[in-house]
Amino acid sequence: MRILLVNGPNINMLGRRDPSLYGTTSLAEIEAAVAARASELGAEAVCFQSNHEGAIVDFLQANAAGADGVILNGGALTHYGLSLRDALVDAGLPVVEVHLSNIHARERWRRQSVTAEVARGAIAGLGWRGYLYAVDYLVEHLKESGS
Secondary structure, eight states, rough: OOEEEETTGGGGTTSSHHHHOOOOHHHHHHHHHHHEEEEEEEEEEEEHHHHHHHHHHHHHHHGGGGGGGEEEOOOTTHHHHHHHHHHHHHHHHOOOESSOOOOOGGGGGGGGSSSGGGGSSEESSTTTHHHHHHHHHHHHHHHHTTT
16 A cells, blocks of 8 residues: 655745744654554555645656555645646545644635645644544555555
């Protein structure tokens, strides 16, 4: 079972970027925790981050055929990344959207997600642990669905 962990713009700055909102855990630490949890559950996590929407679309197009699901923190692309949304649809994989902060308690524009429309679910406001909850859910969902 292979899970794509995709992170969008500015997520590479975690640990230094506004710790009051995003915590002090770095992206490398999150990726290591996700990989470890996935391994415990008999899955593999393939991690990717880019500040460029086209690079993320290219990654999804190149890797979707060999994957079973996607965990996505699209960063700001969550709110306007229509080509990212289309790439998720085209991938045909179950998606779990993750946000470190509670986007529903922040600026009005952050409350709209164009990618949530194509996701099985979303986890917001639970910090880095939200990624682990996404792994747990996605692995269980894939086992239940026979994927």
